[in-house]
Amino acid sequence: xxxxxxxxxxxxxxxxxxxxxxxxxxxxxxxxxxxxxxxxxxxxxxxxxxxxxxxxxxxxxxxxxxxxxxxxxxxxxxxxxxxxxxxxxxxxxxxxxxxxxxxxxxxxxxxxxxxxxxxxxxxxxxxxxxxxxxxxxxxxxxxxxxxxxxxxxxxxxxxxxxxxxxxxxxxxxxxxxxxxxxxxxxxxxxxxxxxxxxxxxxxxxxxxxxxxxxxxxxxxxxxxxxxxxxxxxxxxxxxxxxxxxxxxxxxxxxxxxxxxxxxxxxxxxxxxxxxxxxxxxxxxxxxxxxxxxxxxxxxxxxxxxxxxxxxxxxxxxxxxxxxxxxxxxxxxxxxxxxxxxxxxxxxxxxxxxxxxxxxxxxxxxxxxxxxxxxxxxxxxxxxxxxxxxxxxxxxxxxxxxxxxxxxxxxxxxxxxxxxxxxxxxxxxxxxxxxxxxxxxxxxxxxxxxxxxxxxxxxxxxxxxxxxxxxxxxxxxxxxxxxxxxxxxxxxxxx
RNA sequence: GCGGGAAUAGCUCAGCGGUAGAGCGCCAGCCUUCCAAGCUGGGGGUCGCGGGUUCGAAUCCCGUUUCCCGCUCCA
Numbered sequence: 001x002x003x004x005x006x007x008x009x010x011x012x013x014x015x016x017x018x019x020x021x022x023x024x025x026x027x028x029x030x031x032x033x034x035x036x037x038x039x040x041x042x043x044x045x046x047x048x049x050x051x052x053x054x055x056x057x058x059x060x061x062x063x064x065x066x067x068x069x070x071x072x073x074x075x076x077x078x079x080x081x082x083x084x085x086x087x088x089x090x091x092x093x094x095x096x097x098x099x100x101x102x103x104x105x106x107x108x109x110x111x112x113x114x115x116x117x118x119x120x121x122x123x124x125x126x127x128x129x130x131x132x133x134x135x136x137x138x139x140x141x142x143x144x145x146x147x148x149x150x151x152x153x154x155x156x157x158x159x160x161x162x163x164x165x166x167x168x169x170x171x172x173x174x175x176x177x178x179x180x181x182x183x184x185x186x187x188x189x190x191x192x193x194x195x196x197x198x199x200x201x202x203x204x205x206x207x208x209x210x211x212x213x214x215x216x217x218x219x220x221x222x223x224x225x226x227x228x229x230x231x232x233x234x235x236x237x238x239x240x241x242x243x244x245x246x247x248x249x250x251x252x253x254x255x256x257x258x259x260x261x262x263x264x265x266x267x268x269x270x271x272x273x274x275x276x277x278x279x280x281x282x283x284x285x286x287x288x289x290x291x292x293x294x295x296x297x298x299x300x301x302x303x304x305x306x307x308x309x310x311x312x313x314x315x316x317x318x319x320x321x322x323x324x325x326x327x328x329x330x331x332x333x334x335x336x337x338x339x340x341x342x343x344x345x346x347x348x349x350x351x352x353x354x355x356x357x358x359x360x361x362x363x364x365x366x367x368x369x370x371x372x373x374x375x376x377x378x379x380x381x382x383x384x385x386x387x388x389x390x391x392x393x394x395x396x397x398x399x400x401x402x403x404x405x406x407x408x409x410x411x412x413x414x415x416x417x418x419x420x421x422x423x424x425x426x427x428x429x430x431x432x433x434x435x436x437x438x439x440x441x442x443x444x445x446x447x448x449x450x451x452x453x454x455x456x457x458x459x460x461x462x463x464x465x466x467x468x469x470x471x472x473x474x475x476x477x478x479x480x481x482x483x484x485x486x487x488x489x490x491x492x493x494x
Numbered sequence: 495g496c497g498g499g500a501a502u503a504g505c506u507c508a509g510c511g512g513u514a515g516a517g518c519g520c521c522a523g524c525c526u527u528c529c530a531a532g533c534u535g536g537g538g539g540u541c542g543c544g545g546g547u548u549c550g551a552a553u554c555c556c557g558u559u560u561c562c563c564g565c566u567c568c569a
């Protein structure tokens with residue numbers, strides 16, 4: 001499948017628009033439309049529910065995007081979050097200058113006839129004394145001098161730029177957690193192990209953004225710092241390592257819980273060279289996007305690096321008193337760090353289906369009901385009958401108090417179903433003549449409506465009075481359609 | 495930043511020097527008793543932007559912006 005199909009659907013159906021489109025757009029910035037904001041909010045909501053409300057050991061936090069500049073000095077971002085890049089003038093390839101020194105290079109020496117040597121990293125050529133200035137890929141092109149790519153957005157606090165204090169838009173939400181470690185610990189009276197969760201925007205001057213909302217300069221993270229006592233031992237193993245593995249499993253399972261197919265998920269372990277400066281071990285949850293396997297979430301063991309750095313820089317003690325051992329310890333932090341926008345994209349891509357129904361293409365999003373922007377659409381089978389329309393509007397109004405729902409009467413029923421399919425609405429309620437009765441013939445209605453399920457297109461006949469009960473089971477309690485639907489008579493599919 | 499591709503209606507695209515088009519979608523009306531039905535009508539585009547060539551440019555040339563695909567980085 002092509003990502004363009006998703007991009008197009010997202011625009012057409014109000015999920016995601018390009019930012020500043022009327023001005024020609026701006027690179028890698030995207031706006032969430034009316035349905036997109038529902039979907040993204042739902043992703044964040046289930047993440048928060050599963051990780052904060054349903055866990056006794058995790059609490060929430062919402063730190064400011066702007067922080068004291070020293071935070072970034074302490075965290076290492078100011079020094080490490082820049083990459084020196086060099087370009088080959090001949091083959092146009094780009095390299096990180098610091099990584100070039102890790103391997104030997106092929107040197108075409110002008111001082112000798114056969115002029116080709118493998119020279120170890122950092123060593124000058126014994127013939128001409130040249131150090132690496134030639135491209136390691138093509139061996140011909142000269143490399144440009146290294147240029148610094150600062151990945152943090154610099155900004156100014158204060159109305160007059162020259163006098164203002166330089167600060168940065170946070171490149172990760174994690175530091176907001178670390179600098180509040182003691183505040184949260186004291187105010188919430190926590191005992192290790194415990195976690196602090198946060199959802200929020202982060203900003204990075206990515207060298208190469210792209211792939212729709214996958215890699216953008218402005219993005220939203222869903223992060224937990226789970227603090228563990230490094231002196232604890234679980235089953236004979238260091239507690240931080242055990243908890244790290246538990247979180248890897250938990251986070252890997254989480255995506256599947258909301259509908260992502262197992263076959264399109266994998267775990268990938270970072271090797272030594274790839275590990276961030278703060279990490280002891282990191283595993284990524286990857287999803288097979290249309291453009292290939294890419295990272296959804298990184299689960300890192302950041303050890304005590306951050307808390308120690310902030311303690312050192314700020315002069316404040318960031319420790320936990322271990323009652324059992326009567327000693328102060330600096331906890332280790334296990335960090336499951338997920339991309340909210342990436343998750344949205346994965347859920348969209350994975351839910352997208354094209355089916356053939358009676359010779360026609362049916363496009364649908366098989367979104368998990370918890371994620372679907374609209375839970376219920378209430379539709380009149382005939383819009384010319386005032387009683388039907390009035391009843392449908394009334395039902396929709398009542399359902400709207402509990403679930404996001406819409407009313408639509410602007411097309412024939414088949415088209416209305418297809419519209420809802422395309423935005424992933426799991427259930428449609430249809431009001432017909434039998435519901436309200438035919439007054440002219442002196443018939444009274446049966447006060448029953450049809451519920452149609454998105455994926456199977458199955459239909460059941462349900463009393464209006466039981467609608468809220470049925471939807472509570474389906475949408476709130478998560479009881480499967482097959483169970484709930486079996487209680488009611490199926491109506492014939494034409 | 496480099497290389498390649500692209501930019502025309504909401505979407506997908508045709509038109510490639512001579513009055514801006516199609517399909518789908520959208521809106522309204524008629525019709526219609528459950529899966530993108532039919533009929534009629536309608537709205538909607540200074541052809542990404544700026545310059546040039548030309549009697550005449552969506553079309554040719556130059557520039558520019560943005561998007562997409564690669565390279566490098568990450569959530």
